[in-house]
Amino acid sequence: MNASTPIPQTASGISQWPDTDAVDARLKALIKQPIRPIRREHMDKVHDYFNSKCATSKALASAAGQFIPGGIQHNLAFNYPFPLAMKSAQGAHLEDVDGNRYIDFLQAGGPTLLGSNDPVVQEKVIETLRECGPSTGLLHEYEVKLAELVCRHVPSVEMFRMLASGTESVMGAIRLARAYTGKKWVIKIGGAYHGWSDQMVYGMRIPGTGRREAVGIPGGATHYTQESFPNDLAAIRRRLWINRLRGGTAAIIVEPLGPESGTRPARKDFNANLRKLCDEFGALLIFDEVVSGFRVGMGGAQGYFGVMPDLTIFGKCLTGGYPMAGGIGGRREVMMLLAGGIGGKQTKRAFVGGTLTANPLSCVAGYHSLVEMEKRNAPAVAGRAGDRMTAGLNEIVNRLGLPYVVYNQGSVVHLQTSGVLLLNVRNPIQLMREVNPRKHMMEEMGAAYMAHGLVTLAGSRLYTSAADTDDIVDEALNRFEDVFKLVV
Ligand code: PLP
Numbered sequence: 001m002n003a004s005t006p007i008p009q010t011a012s013g014i015s016q017w018p019d020t021d022a023v024d025a026r027l028k029a030l031i032k033q034p035i036r037p038i039r040r041e042h043m044d045k046v047h048d049y050f051n052s053k054c055a056t057s058k059a060l061a062s063a064a065g066q067f068i069p070g071g072i073q074h075n076l077a078f079n080y081p082f083p084l085a086m087k088s089a090q091g092a093h094l095e096d097v098d099g100n101r102y103i104d105f106l107q108a109g110g111p112t113l114l115g116s117n118d119p120v121v122q123e124k125v126i127e128t129l130r131e132c133g134p135s136t137g138l139l140h141e142y143e144v145k146l147a148e149l150v151c152r153h154v155p156s157v158e159m160f161r162m163l164a165s166g167t168e169s170v171m172g173a174i175r176l177a178r179a180y181t182g183k184k185w186v187i188k189i190g191g192a193y194h195g196w197s198d199q200m201v202y203g204m205r206i207p208g209t210g211r212r213e214a215v216g217i218p219g220g221a222t223h224y225t226q227e228s229f230p231n232d233l234a235a236i237r238r239r240l241w242i243n244r245l246r247g248g249t250a251a252i253i254v255e256p257l258g259p260e261s262g263t264r265p266a267r268k269d270f271n272a273n274l275r276k277l278c279d280e281f282g283a284l285l286i287f288d289e290v291v292s293g294f295r296v297g298m299g300g301a302q303g304y305f306g307v308m309p310d311l312t313i314f315g316k317c318l319t320g321g322y323p324m325a326g327g328i329g330g331r332r333e334v335m336m337l338l339a340g341g342i343g344g345k346q347t348k349r350a351f352v353g354g355t356l357t358a359n360p361l362s363c364v365a366g367y368h369s370l371v372e373m374e375k376r377n378a379p380a381v382a383g384r385a386g387d388r389m390t391a392g393l394n395e396i397v398n399r400l401g402l403p404y405v406v407y408n409q410g411s412v413v414h415l416q417t418s419g420v421l422l423l424n425v426r427n428p429i430q431l432m433r434e435v436n437p438r439k440h441m442m443e444e445m446g447a448a449y450m451a452h453g454l455v456t457l458a459g460s461r462l463y464t465s466a467a468d469t470d471d472i473v474d475e476a477l478n479r480f481e482d483v484f485k486l487v488v
């Protein structure tokens with residue numbers, strides 16, 4: 001597709017679902033091979049870039065290290081060899097405090113589907129801020145407008161309650177599912193990220209790792225959380241059976257693209273089969289659409305797959321990158337258990353709160369971001385940029401004979417060079433021996449991309465946006481090729 005080919009307004013953000021068996025096979029082949037990092041002499045030049053061109057960032061990073069634990073506050077921020085501090089963000093570009101320019105494929109960790117700092121949204125936000133400031137604690141017109149818009153776009157959502165983050169929304173949705181069903185067990189897919197609430201720090205990143213990261217979390221908090229390996233419907237059915245004898249399953253929660261934003265892509269019919277299992281066992285199906293909501297289509301992943309969850313989690317994309325982004329949507333009957341306020345007719349409710357949630361600032365940003373996304377066909381435009389990026393990267397790695405694996409789900413582009421996230425607890429010796437070197441290789445690749453003017457998500461994922469023109473994608477591909485040539 002080139003710039004002159006218009007994308008129909010009805011086009012989905014995902015033009016083609018990846019062949020999951022083929023991707024699995026390539027990922028397995030990648031982790032069977034020794035790593036293929038940047039050659040040492042070239043890595044020295046990457047370090048030279050950071051040391052000679054990023055002096056202001058380096059000084060800031062060192063000050064940050066004194067006052068901020070680890071010197072960094074975002075798990076997705078790229079921090080090897082040290083974090084770069086950004087000064088400006090516009091559309092597809094970032095500029096750091098030393099004046100270096102980058103093509104931005106982090107896009108704030110995903111939410112800025114229009115590109116960074118969209119001027120139309122920014123203007124509306126400033127107007128609202130001038131009028132009433134960021135929050136009043138009382139109802140604002142934009143709260144209603146945003147809720148109405150979410151209900152209009154997202155097929156399963158009849159009512160919407162805004163919260164402050166994806167993490168909070170997952171907490172609230174699980175509480176709601178338990179209140180509604182009267183059951184306790186919750187099944188998640190191993191490797192999936194659903195925020196950092198006590199009960200969800202379980203089976204994170206690598207499937208089968210259970211409580212490995214649950215430091216500071218008592219066993220009781222994760223007692224009713226279970227994980228199942230990705231795409232393993234038979235194992236989920238077994239769990240549902242066993243849970244039925246122990247009080248029942250309240251919910252199955254999934255990232256519909258697959259765990260860790262599709263790093264282990266779901267089979268195309270997986271979500272529909274989960275829907276059937278939930279119906280059979282009386283559990284609610286929760287789609288965590290923090291990443292997929294609006295990014296893969298205005299109707300989220302549920303619109304793409306044609307599967308109706310009972311509850312949907314929204315997060316960062318909801319407000320186009322502005323703060324306090326989260327929410328729960330779902331069927332009226334279930335959602336009414338979240339009724340807020342003092343008194344009211346509701347006798348039983350699942351308590352959620354948050355003084356600054358649904359404030360005018362977040363709501364005006366959310367409303368106008370969604371309006372602009374629809375108007376500009378942003379999910380499809382960003383998705384086609386993701387397709388172009390994926391095709392280009394695959395052409396380069398194949399031509400250079402590299403084992404790297406590239407595939408995309410629309411504007412979510414996965415670029416696995418070290419395969420660290422694909423290591424498996426079923427091969428514990430390899431896991432223990434290789435997790436650190438493979439992780440370090442991923443850091444080095446990220447640093448090399450950065451030194452070539454490319455910001456990625458942790459060196460292994462790219463979020464494209466509607467600001468990525470064909471020219472920008474082609475320029476980025478040239479830079480990726482320059483990096484990959486440092487390996488061969
Ligand atoms: N769920 C998914 C799928 C996510 O990707 C994230 C964050 O990246 C969250 C939940 C947590 O959202 P937040 O960071 O807003 O708490």
